[in-house]
Amino acid sequence: MTHAADIEVSGLRKQFQQTGTGLPVLAIDRLDFRIAAGDMVAIVGQTGCGKSTFLNLLIGLDRPSQGQITIAGRTPYDDFDHFRGVLAPVFQEDRLLPWRSALDNVRLPLELLGRERGEQIKRAGLWLERLGLAGYEGAYPHELSGGMRQRVALARAFVIDPALLLADEAFGHLDEVTSAALRRTFVDLARTEGNTAVVVTHQLEEAIELGGRILVFGKPGRILADINLATYPAAMLPRLRSDIQQMLQTNAPISEITQLTEKERR
Amino acid sequence: MSEAVEALAARKPVRFPREMLIVLVLLALLWEVLSWLVPPFIIPGWGRIFGSLVQLRLDYVVVTLARVAAALIISFVLGLALAVAMYLRTAVENYLRPAVRLLMAVPVVCWILFSVLWFKWVEFRIAFVLVVVCAPVFLVDMLDGMKGVPRALRDMLRSFRPSRTHFFTKLILPAIAPAILTSWKINLSLAIRVVTIAELVGAVSGIGYGLVVAQELFSVADVFAWTLILVIILFLAEAVLTRIEERMLRWRA
Numbered sequence: 471m472t473h474a475a476d477i478e479v480s481g482l483r484k485q486f487q488q489t490g491t492g493l494p495v496l497a498i499d500r501l502d503f504r505i506a507a508g509d510m511v512a513i514v515g516q517t518g519c520g521k522s523t524f525l526n527l528l529i530g531l532d533r534p535s536q537g538q539i540t541i542a543g544r545t546p547y548d549d550f551d552h553f554r555g556v557l558a559p560v561f562q563e564d565r566l567l568p569w570r571s572a573l574d575n576v577r578l579p580l581e582l583l584g585r586e587r588g589e590q591i592k593r594a595g596l597w598l599e600r601l602g603l604a605g606y607e608g609a610y611p612h613e614l615s616g617g618m619r620q621r622v623a624l625a626r627a628f629v630i631d632p633a634l635l636l637a638d639e640a641f642g643h644l645d646e647v648t649s650a651a652l653r654r655t656f657v658d659l660a661r662t663e664g665n666t667a668v669v670v671t672h673q674l675e676e677a678i679e680l681g682g683r684i685l686v687f688g689k690p691g692r693i694l695a696d697i698n699l700a701t702y703p704a705a706m707l708p709r710l711r712s713d714i715q716q717m718l719q720t721n722a723p724i725s726e727i728t729q730l731t732e733k734e735r736r
Numbered sequence: 737m738s739e740a741v742e743a744l745a746a747r748k749p750v751r752f753p754r755e756m757l758i759v760l761v762l763l764a765l766l767w768e769v770l771s772w773l774v775p776p777f778i779i780p781g782w783g784r785i786f787g788s789l790v791q792l793r794l795d796y797v798v799v800t801l802a803r804v805a806a807a808l809i810i811s812f813v814l815g816l817a818l819a820v821a822m823y824l825r826t827a828v829e830n831y832l833r834p835a836v837r838l839l840m841a842v843p844v845v846c847w848i849l850f851s852v853l854w855f856k857w858v859e860f861r862i863a864f865v866l867v868v869v870c871a872p873v874f875l876v877d878m879l880d881g882m883k884g885v886p887r888a889l890r891d892m893l894r895s896f897r898p899s900r901t902h903f904f905t906k907l908i909l910p911a912i913a914p915a916i917l918t919s920w921k922i923n924l925s926l927a928i929r930v931v932t933i934a935e936l937v938g939a940v941s942g943i944g945y946g947l948v949v950a951q952e953l954f955s956v957a958d959v960f961a962w963t964l965i966l967v968i969i970l971f972l973a974e975a976v977l978t979r980i981e982e983r984m985l986r987w988r989a
Contacts, residue, residue, distance in 0.1 A: 529895050554897035565892040569910045569987040578906065579896045610987045630896075 474507035474666040475556065475633040477528070481537030484523055484691065497523040498691030501537070507633075510660060510667045510682030514674055516718055520691030521670045525638050528668065529559055541634060555583045558627035560656075562639040564619040566611040566626075572598060573607035576625045583630065597625035601655065617648035624652065628659055635660055635667040642673050653679055674714055678707070686714055688721045695723060780957040788961035792946060797965060800935065800942040803859070804927045807866030811923065814867065815874025820904065822875075823882045840872045844930055852938045862934045862942075869930050870923045877922075881915030882908055914988075917981045924973050928966060 482501040485494050498520045505511050515521050526532045527539055530546030530553060538545055546553050558579065566575045576594035585593075598607055601621040611619050620640065627635060637656065641649040657680055660667040671677055677684045678699065686695040694717045702710055717723065764782065771781035780788075822829035847868050851861040885908055893907045935944020943962055950958035 526891075529891075531891055531894060551897055557895070559892070559895045561888070561892060563888060565888050567889065567907070567910070569913070569985075578893075581906065582896050582898045582902055612987070 474664050475542040476507040477505040477634070477666065477668070478540045479503050479505075479537070482524075482527070482534050482539060482691075483536035484520070484527060484532070485535045496690045498527075498534075500692055503685065503693060503696060505666060505668065505683075507542075507666055508664055510657065510680055511669070511685060512677035512680045512682065513668065513670045513685045513687055514677040514714070514718075515672065515687030516689070516721075517672060519687040519689045521672070521687055522638055524687075524691065525559075525636055525668070525670050529557065529636060555579070555630050556632060557634040557636060558630055558632035560620075560623050560627045560635070560637040560640040562643055564611070564616075564623040566619055566622055568611050571608050571610055572603060572614065572622045575611070575622055576629050579626060579630045593629055594625070597629045598622070600628075600659075601625050617644055617652065620644060620648075620652055621655075624656060624659075628663065631663065632665060635665045637667070637669040639671055640669070642671060642676060649676075650679070657681065674711065674718070678711065684714070686717055688717070688723075694718075694721070777954075777956050780960055784957040785960045785964060788955065788957040789964070792958065792961055792965075796942050796946045797969070800928075800931055800944070801969070803862050803866070803935075803942065804924075804931050807863050807931075808870060808920070808923060808927055810863070811867050811870035812874050812920075814871045815919075816878060818871075819875050819878040819882060822879055823908075829879075836872050836875060839868060840876075844869055844933065848934050848937050851934070858939050861938050862931060865934045866927055866930055870927055873923050873926065874916075874919050877915050877919035878912055881912030884915075885911045913984055914981075917977065917984065921974060921977050924977065925970055928970055928973075932966065 479501050482498055483496075484498040485496050487493070488495050501524065513521050513524065523532070527534055528541075528546060530550050533547045539547075541553070541557070544552055546557070566572075567578065570578065573591065573594050576597055577590040580590040580593060595607060598604060601624055603618060603621055603625070606614065606618065611622070614622065623640075641653045641656070643649075644652065653676060656667075656669075667682075669677070669680055681699055684695075684697045684699060685693055686697070688694040695714065697710070697714075767779070768782055771779045776784055818832065822832055844865070847865045851864045855861045855864060889907060889911070893903060898906060931942070932944040932947065935942040936948055937944075939945045943966060947959060947962050950956075950962060
């Protein structure tokens with residue numbers, strides 16, 4: 471069982487300079503929220519709302535312009551090396567190393583952690599088996615289907631038993647059946663292992679299916695709604711779905727939509 | 737999962753180069769026919785060429801090969817070290833790029849003349865010419881390869897927090913393996929041609945020197961015999977590199 475990490479985001483702002491013109495582009499306006507250790511959070515929003523920028527900041531690949539992110543009390547960009555073995559990402563594309571077999575791809579993070587070779591092979595093999603890929607240990611990525619490659623990427627993330635799992639549109643590009651199956655696998659594994667999980671998606675259905683908390687992102691990078699699905703009875707889900715869809719379309723918070731609806735009724 | 741099963745079953749076995757063998761045999765036959773039509777001091781027949789082959793100083797082949805191997809290893813290590821430095825520090829690249837371009841623009845013959853004028857020791861002269869010609873090729877090919885490593889893969893690995901050594905050994909070097917092998921192929925044929933010219937001008941051993949002696953004795957068969965040896969060396973070296981390439985890059989679709 472892993473030690474899950476809590477996340478604290480305060481006054482987060484990220485501005486880029488546009489390539490060519492050099493003009494500033496605001497990707498994240500202001501984000502303030504907290505994710506408790508062991509929680510599963512889906513971030514849903516339209517393309518260009520700063521979801522992936524936020525994930526890059528959370529991984530520590532980029533630095534915020536203002537504000538900060540702390541994971542278990544440390545910043546992922548300043549204390550970069552501290553997070554070795556602590557967080558694991560799953561990306562939209564599998565991002566497997568094409569010259570490594572499935573087994574070698576899965577044991578890559580363990581190599582970086584300096585684990586003993588025997589342990590690497592044993593753990594990687596077990597995770598491939600858990601994800602239904604027993605018998606494909608020696609296969610190269612080009613010899614596997616898209617769904618199988620994404621399973622290898624999932625195994626690569628879970629193999630280090632990370633405190634924080636991050637998924638960036640990890641299931642959306644696959645066919646519906648494979649996507650749903652992988653999503654179920656991801657949720658089951660994350661719950662069993664007790665990892666904190668942040669899943670970025672542009673698909674509302676995917677966010678609802680994950681069944682945890684949903685942060686609805688608007689443009690530019692701000693929270694339109696923070697919804698805990700556990701507090702909603704199943705009967706209210708259709709209404710909630712339509713509210714979120716409306717929020718995404720209008721880029722306005724749910725309270726404003728409610729007010730608008732009341733005004734319209736009058 | 738049938739797609740994957742098909743892909744696994746489709747792994748290709750190593751293929752015998754039948755077409756190449758046919759072409760070589762046809763060219764050899766054509767050569768023999770031509771040797772019957774023109775005097776032997778222009779095109780000697782295979783009998784004469786093989787007669788020369790057994791009399792040549794084959795230790796010269798070893799000398800030339802040793803020079804090429806040593807120079808290529810030095811060039812590779814130097815090229816790799818500089819490519820890594822240039823990849824890691826933009827300032828290093830900004831200063832070194834123009835110098836490398838300048839080195840590559842100088843014709844090989846000029847380098848040979850410079851080395852004869854500048855250095856006294858024969859082995860150093862030859863090594864200097866080979867390294868100054870081959871190292872920039874390794875450097876440019878490897879640096880371009882490093883820069884071509886997709887950002888997606890770099891970000892993926894960085895997410896797992898590799899050490900700098902791991903970043904190179906687990907990602908950059910395996911990713912540029914195809915560029916390294918292509919570079920070796922190019923440099924191998926380049927080095928064999930350059931070493932022959934360098935030995936022609938400033939050495940007292942090696943295949944190039946053997947060619948000088950053959951020319952002074954007006955032994956056309958010897959010239960062809962040396963040429964045949966050079967061609968065979970190149971073919972064998974390329975075959976070895978291709979075999980290595982097939983083994984190392986079997987992960988490619």
